[in-house]
Amino acid sequence: MNPRPLSLLSGGLSALLALLLVSALWDTPVHEGVSASVAGAMGHTGVAHPVTAVLLDFRAYDTLLEMAVVLLAVLATWSLGRCDTLPARPVQGPVMRGGLRHLIPLAVLTGGYLIWAGGAGSGGAFQGGAVLAASGVMWVLAWPRRPDLPAPLGLRVGVTLGVAVFLAIGVAGLPLGPGFMGYPPGWSYGLILTVETAAACSIALSLVLLFLGGRPWRDAEDG
Amino acid sequence: MEGMSDGLTWAAWLLIVPLAGALLAGVWPRAGRWIALATSVLVALLALGAAAQVWTQGPQVVSLGGWVPPLGIGLRLDGLAAFMLLVAALVGLFVGGYSLGYIPRDGHGERFWALWLWLWAALNALFLSGDVFNLYVTLELVVLASTALVALSGGAAALLAAMRYLMVGLLGSMAYLMGVALLYTQHGVLDLGLLAQRGGEGTAMMLAATLMSVGLMAKAALFPLHVWLPPAHGSAPAPASALLSALVVKGAFYILLRLWLTVFQDLAHPGVMQLLGGMGMLAVFWGGFMSLSADRLKPLVAYSTVAQVGYLFLAFPFLLAGPGGWHAAVFLVAAHATAKACLFMAAGNLQEANGGDDRLASVAEVMRARPLTSFALGIAGASLVGLPFTVGFVAKWILLQTAITSGAAFWAVGVVAGGLLTGAYVFRLLGPAFRPGPGRSGRPVPVLREGVTLALALVCVLLGFAGSAGLRLIAATPVAGPGG
Amino acid sequence: MAESLHAWPFFGSGVLLFVLGLHALVTRPHLLIKVLAFNVMGSGTFMVLLSAAARGSGEPDPVPQALVITGIVVAVSATAVALALMLRLYPILGGAGLPPGPPED
Numbered sequence: 001m002n003p004r005p006l007s008l009l010s011g012g013l014s015a016l017l018a019l020l021l022v023s024a025l026w027d028t029p030v031h032e033g034v035s036a037s038v039a040g041a042m043g044h045t046g047v048a049h050p051v052t053a054v055l056l057d058f059r060a061y062d063t064l065l066e067m068a069v070v071l072l073a074v075l076a077t078w079s080l081g082r083c084d085t086l087p088a089r090p091v092q093g094p095v096m097r098g099g100l101r102h103l104i105p106l107a108v109l110t111g112g113y114l115i116w117a118g119g120a121g122s123g124g125a126f127q128g129g130a131v132l133a134a135s136g137v138m139w140v141l142a143w144p145r146r147p148d149l150p151a152p153l154g155l156r157v158g159v160t161l162g163v164a165v166f167l168a169i170g171v172a173g174l175p176l177g178p179g180f181m182g183y184p185p186g187w188s189y190g191l192i193l194t195v196e197t198a199a200a201c202s203i204a205l206s207l208v209l210l211f212l213g214g215r216p217w218r219d220a221e222d223g
Numbered sequence: 224m225e226g227m228s229d230g231l232t233w234a235a236w237l238l239i240v241p242l243a244g245a246l247l248a249g250v251w252p253r254a255g256r257w258i259a260l261a262t263s264v265l266v267a268l269l270a271l272g273a274a275a276q277v278w279t280q281g282p283q284v285v286s287l288g289g290w291v292p293p294l295g296i297g298l299r300l301d302g303l304a305a306f307m308l309l310v311a312a313l314v315g316l317f318v319g320g321y322s323l324g325y326i327p328r329d330g331h332g333e334r335f336w337a338l339w340l341w342l343w344a345a346l347n348a349l350f351l352s353g354d355v356f357n358l359y360v361t362l363e364l365v366v367l368a369s370t371a372l373v374a375l376s377g378g379a380a381a382l383l384a385a386m387r388y389l390m391v392g393l394l395g396s397m398a399y400l401m402g403v404a405l406l407y408t409q410h411g412v413l414d415l416g417l418l419a420q421r422g423g424e425g426t427a428m429m430l431a432a433t434l435m436s437v438g439l440m441a442k443a444a445l446f447p448l449h450v451w452l453p454p455a456h457g458s459a460p461a462p463a464s465a466l467l468s469a470l471v472v473k474g475a476f477y478i479l480l481r482l483w484l485t486v487f488q489d490l491a492h493p494g495v496m497q498l499l500g501g502m503g504m505l506a507v508f509w510g511g512f513m514s515l516s517a518d519r520l521k522p523l524v525a526y527s528t529v530a531q532v533g534y535l536f537l538a539f540p541f542l543l544a545g546p547g548g549w550h551a552a553v554f555l556v557a558a559h560a561t562a563k564a565c566l567f568m569a570a571g572n573l574q575e576a577n578g579g580d581d582r583l584a585s586v587a588e589v590m591r592a593r594p595l596t597s598f599a600l601g602i603a604g605a606s607l608v609g610l611p612f613t614v615g616f617v618a619k620w621i622l623l624q625t626a627i628t629s630g631a632a633f634w635a636v637g638v639v640a641g642g643l644l645t646g647a648y649v650f651r652l653l654g655p656a657f658r659p660g661p662g663r664s665g666r667p668v669p670v671l672r673e674g675v676t677l678a679l680a681l682v683c684v685l686l687g688f689a690g691s692a693g694l695r696l697i698a699a700t701p702v703a704g705p706g707g
Numbered sequence: 708m709a710e711s712l713h714a715w716p717f718f719g720s721g722v723l724l725f726v727l728g729l730h731a732l733v734t735r736p737h738l739l740i741k742v743l744a745f746n747v748m749g750s751g752t753f754m755v756l757l758s759a760a761a762r763g764s765g766e767p768d769p770v771p772q773a774l775v776i777t778g779i780v781v782a783v784s785a786t787a788v789a790l791a792l793m794l795r796l797y798p799i800l801g802g803a804g805l806p807p808g809p810p811e812d
Contacts, residue, residue: 180235
């Protein structure tokens with residue numbers, strides 16, 4: 001099909017879909033969703049913030065699979081090949097590096113705070129991990145040579161850690177009573193904080209590696 | 224908080240074991256083949272255990288972490304899920320054995336093992352999930368693992384095919400996710416069982432059904448949304464093609480069927496279901512004609528997937544034919560998965576023996592000198608057509624029976640005509656090998672691979688005896704409303 | 708719960724983002740635009756979910772918020788894979804435009 005008729009057809013159908021979506025949403029009833037059940041169960045979970053409770057307790061399995069998606073994305077980009085060049089031209093000159101020397105520790109502190117804050121307010125592993133990853137990306141961009149990354153095995157363990165810790169805690173629920181992906185009563189807070197910390201580290205490392213867009217080592221170094 | 228039943232324990236281990244295997248294989252790519260081998264044997268045993276559980280105690284729906292839906296996520300291990308898990312395990316076991324002789328022992332190709340285990344873990348999670356949003360996450364896992372497998376061989380064609388597949392996959396996922404948003408806005412729950420109880424026919428439900436169905440049809444490569452499939456399945460490494468054609472398209476079909484059996488049962492009007500069936504029939508003919516006109520082996524087999532997926536969509540008109548009308552189409556999943564995996568494995572053997580060239584004209588010479596692979600190709604082809612003494616025959620027979628007893632004999636005409644078309648392209652594939660002519664065995668192919676290919680072909684025959692058992696297992700699926 | 712109309716601007720913009728992304732994803736051949744369009748579609752969907760969470764008079768429903776966080780992370784991962792694939796295709800295609808027409812096999 002020529003670009004123009006295709007564009008008109010797609011535009012027309014998209015406009016129709018928009019109308020249908022708005023009218024469908026208009027027809028839906030106002031309801032409180034699951035908030036009443038969440039409020040009722042907050043006493044049985046270790047964290048005080050409802051969104052964190054949903055993410056890491058009530059729907060913990062979703063979060064496990066979501067961390068698995070991040071890890072699988074890293075493995076998928078690694079399977080495409082090696083990253084030979086940095087994806088962006090590094091910034092030369094002293095200002096960027098000097099600034100980053102002060103900014104990166106601050107960003108690490110902020111990321112750590114966000115992970116911890118998720119227990120009681122807005123924040124959590126992903127927000128914290130994203131801030132840590134941002135400082136990692138700045139670090140990669142600021143140094144004009146290939147960054148000194150840890151050994152391949154270290155990288156692979158690092159990106160896997162979050163899913164592995166979460167899965168191990170989920171499996172421990174089987175013999176301990178609450179079942180797969182459940183926390184034993186009284187242990188929730190400590191275990192959730194453990195999962196969040198491991199997840200944030202893995203997510204931060206994964207996002208930086210995704211930014212590189214390929215394996216930062218040669219096949220021969222697989223071992 | 225409710226206790227954990229045995230059923231969920233089986234289901235939980237079916238999630239845990241492949242995921243743990245995938246994690247280990249990702250950390251130690253060099254040990255990938257042994258981790259994959261151990262994992263595949265374990266998962267196959269677990270799938271048998273889970274199926275036995277459903278067989279003896281009926282379907283199980285249990286909540287994860289003790290949080291009952293709507294608060295938590297439920298897993299459902301019922302006949303339909305157990306059947307799909309078994310099919311995945313069966314195909315996975317053979318593909319694993321085949322890959323031992325296909326994937327080189329060092330270097331880049333070893334990444335196959337981790338990606339394969341990821342795909343398996345994602346499919347198991349997909350089959351067991353009882354929550355529409357959780358299904359979205361499993362769909363994304365499947366898309367990413369499949370994309371990486373398509374791109375693994377690294378050539379220009381493979382990368383381009385992977386990109387197209389990823390784009391279609393992501394578009395389909397996004398349409399599905401908008402459907403999830405509509406369902407939540409309408410009902411405020413995400414659990415399949417609770418959504419089924421609320422049902423409803425409002426605008427939001429109709430639009431959700433449309434968006435989710437179209438998204439999943441694109442992922443299942445239903446005509447006319449199939450154009451991404453032949454290049455993707457044709458350019459992946461042979462074991463990856465086998466997994467993608469045998470299992471991945473079925474994952475999308477499975478969710479679609481699951482949704483229409485539960486959430487959208489009130490919308491399953493005859494017109495809508497006939498439309499889905501009709502599109503399936505168009506796929507049967509279009510895929511068949513494209514197979515017939517293909518001049519290379521792997522595209523021919525890939526187009527045949529487009530055709531055979533069409534048959535599966537007969538499940539939808541048969542939903543209305545009475546209780547269990549859709550069982551026949553699900554049984555066909557097993558027949559097609561085994562036959563198609565076997566065809567791709569055989570095609571991989573012939574292509575390698577022929578020096579990477581899979582043009583039908585030149586492959587015939589290699590076929591004459593490689594009786595093991597050619598014999599496997601013949602049996603799998605016969606099962607695809609639905610010739611007697613194969614599981615394909617049993618599946619097509621049940622399909623015809625359902626069509627005739629449900630008073631919708633015109634579907635039977637489509638099934639028979641599609642079978643003739645399948646026969647034509649399978650004959651085109653096999654015919655030259657049986658004509659006299661020069662033969663050459665070409666480059667060496669590991670005996671293990673030829674052996675595994677033949678063994679899977681024999682499974683296509685043996686499964687023919689599992690017809691009634693398979694149907695009994697599938698029947699252990701709780702369905703409310705007119706379909707059950 | 709009584710419906711006030713405060714959620715509707717967000718519902719409306721969510722729908723608009725979704726269809727704009729859809730249109731661009733279908734019609735534009737350039738891969739970077741396709742990937743961006745996928746993200747715009749995602750943002751639209753997330754906005755609809757969040758509007759549904761906040762349309763009542765009480766506290767916003769936490770479940771859609773958690774779903775959106777999960778969805779964002781999933782979308783970021785998929786975007787990263789798509790971009791990495793695009794960079795590998797760039798030297799092969801001599802650009803980042805997907806060749807038009809149905810793919811050849």
